[in-house]
Every structure is written in C-alpha cells, then in structure tokens.
Amino acid sequence: MQCVILAAGKGTRMRPLTDAKPKPLLAVAGRPILDHIVEALPAEITEVVLIVGYKSELIRSYCGEIFLGKKVTYCEQKNFSGGTGDALLCAKAVLKGKFLFMYGDDIHGKTALAKVVKEDHALLAAQSEQPERYGVIYTNDTGTLQKIVEKPTQPDSNLINIGGFVVDEAIFSYDCDISVLGELLVTDFLTAYAQEYPVKVIIQDVWIPIGYPEDIEKAEQILLKR
Numbered sequence: 001m002q003c004v005i006l007a008a009g010k011g012t013r014m015r016p017l018t019d020a021k022p023k024p025l026l027a028v029a030g031r032p033i034l035d036h037i038v039e040a041l042p043a044e045i046t047e048v049v050l051i052v053g054y055k056s057e058l059i060r061s062y063c064g065e066i067f068l069g070k071k072v073t074y075c076e077q078k079n080f081s082g083g084t085g086d087a088l089l090c091a092k093a094v095l096k097g098k099f100l101f102m103y104g105d106d107i108h109g110k111t112a113l114a115k116v117v118k119e120d121h122a123l124l125a126a127q128s129e130q131p132e133r134y135g136v137i138y139t140n141d142t143g144t145l146q147k148i149v150e151k152p153t154q155p156d157s158n159l160i161n162i163g164g165f166v167v168d169e170a171i172f173s174y175d176c177d178i179s180v181l182g183e184l185l186v187t188d189f190l191t192a193y194a195q196e197y198p199v200k201v202i203i204q205d206v207w208i209p210i211g212y213p214e215d216i217e218k219a220e221q222i223l224l225k226r
Contacts, residue, residue: 001117002073002095003045005037006087007104008053008080013212022055024104025062028216029223034059036107036223038068041100042114047071049094050104051087053080083183085176092172101186103163107219109206116166122200123190124164126207135161135187137201145199148187150179162207167193 011023018026024034038048048070052059056076063072075090088101100117102108108124116122123145125137131152137159138146148161167190174192179185193199208219 001044001098001100002047002049003041003100003102004049004051004088004091004095005034005102005104006051006084007034007059008051008056008077008087009104010054010080011105014210017213017216018054021058022052023210025058026210026216028107028210029220032062033105033107033210034063035068037102037104038070040108040110040113041070042110042117044117045070045100047073049073049075049091049099051075051077051090053077081183083179083181084186085184085189088186088189089172089184095169098166098168101163101165101167105210106163107206107208107210107223108162108164108204112202112204112206113164116164116202119166119200119202120168121193121197122166122202124162124204124207125159125201126162126204127158128160129158131155131158131160135185137161139201142198143201145190145194145201147191147194150181150185150187159201161187161190162204162209164204165190165199167197167199170197 007024011018025032077087077090135148135150136155140146171193176188
C-alpha cells in the first residue's frame with residue numbers, strides 16, 4: 001500500500017526556520033519531522049510517495065530511494081502554492097488502488113494509523129477547541145463523513161481534518177473548483193468522494209501539529225513524555 005505525504009510547501013508560517021530547509025526536515029526531538037511521520041506508518045505501507053517542491057533537492061538527498069525501510073517515489077509540485085488538492089493531483093499517475101494521504105507537518109500516533117489503513121474508505125479526525133482554524137468535519141448519523149468545511153467562521157462541530165485518510169483512485173474522478181482561499185483543496189475532493197463512498201471517521205488520540213516555530217517545543221515535550 002502507498003502513502004502520499006505532502007512536502008512541497010514553503011512553510012511560510014515557520015519562518016525563519018524554513019529559510020534554509022523545507023518544513024518536513026525541521027528537527028523535532030533531534031530528528032526531522034519526516035522521520036516521525038514515516039516511522040509511525042504501519043507495516044501495510046510499503047511505499048512512500050513524497051510530493052516535493054520547495055527546496056526539493058534537500059528532501060531527495062535526505063530520503064533517497066529507500067527511507068526507513070520503505071520505497072520512495074517523488075512527484076514534483078511545480079506550483080507548490082497551488083494547494084493540497086493540486087499536490088495530490090501531482091501523484092495521480094503513480095498511485096494504484098487504495099492509498100493513505102498525510103500532511104508533511106503533522107505527527108501521528110501509530111495506533112490510529114494502524115486502524116485507518118485496514119478500512120477501504122476512512123478519515124482520521126481530532127477534536128479541537130479552535131476548529132475554525134482548520135477544516136471542520138461534519139458527519140452523517142452513521143458516523144461517516146458528510147463534508148469538510150475549511151475554516152468556517154462559526155463551526156457547528158469541533159471535529160477537524162488532520163490528514164491520515166484512506167481512499168482509492170476514484171478520488172481523481174471529481175472536478176473541484178479553486179476555493180475561496182485561492183487554492184485547490186484536497187478536502188473538497190474528499191467531500192465529493194464521501195458522497196459516493198462511506199468514509200469512516202476514526203478519532204486519532206495522538207496528533208501533534210507543527211504549524212509555527214513555537215509548536216516545535218510543544219511537540220518535543222509531548223514526544224519526550226511518550
């Protein structure tokens with residue numbers, strides 16, 4: 001099974017740390033974020049598809065062709081400000097069957113990842129006290145995904161999208177428009193996909209987002225405790 005990891009962005013919110021290297025290579029507890037992400041992947045994942053762009057040569061040099069025991073395939077996002085949906089489309093030609101999708105700046109717990117890859121269609125979610133900062137998840141009565149709304153001003157749910165979703169190639173059959181944020185969003189593709197397929201929502205109990213420089217210290221404290 002393949003896992004797509006988005007690692008193309010400039011990481012502008014992490015400046016000045018990202019002036020010299022891409023965000024996935026920033027050190028947390030002595031190791032790059034990308035190490036923590038890949039090490040948490042279950043055994044079912046045998047290939048990592050890295051979407052690269054900003055300072056891609058550094059990621060290619062660091063990961064090589066085999067990274068932490070998993071084959072690596074690289075896809076270049078030329079417009080690495082085009083959004084998460086644009087990034088996923090860059091991998092369309094190399095993805096086969098069911099795959100896992102993850103962001104390159106979120107550290108996940110192993111237990112929930114092991115659960116999600118066993119499903120045909122599933123999504124990891126977390127609860128947030130500030131859901132308006134994220135993609136907010138709305139569910140059906142069956143506990144499956146109804147839709148994801150990006151950064152709503154008055155969200156009616158505190159469940160948020162954190163990546164870690166499992167879909168198959170059918171997700172590429174939908175045409176989504178550029179969002180009001182000016183980007184093509186992967187959450188719009190996932191919402192369209194969920195209208196035809198039952199996307200099970202699974203709670204991730206260990207989710208460590210790294211969006212700002214101060215988040216590194218917070219992440220280290222959590223990891224060291226574990």
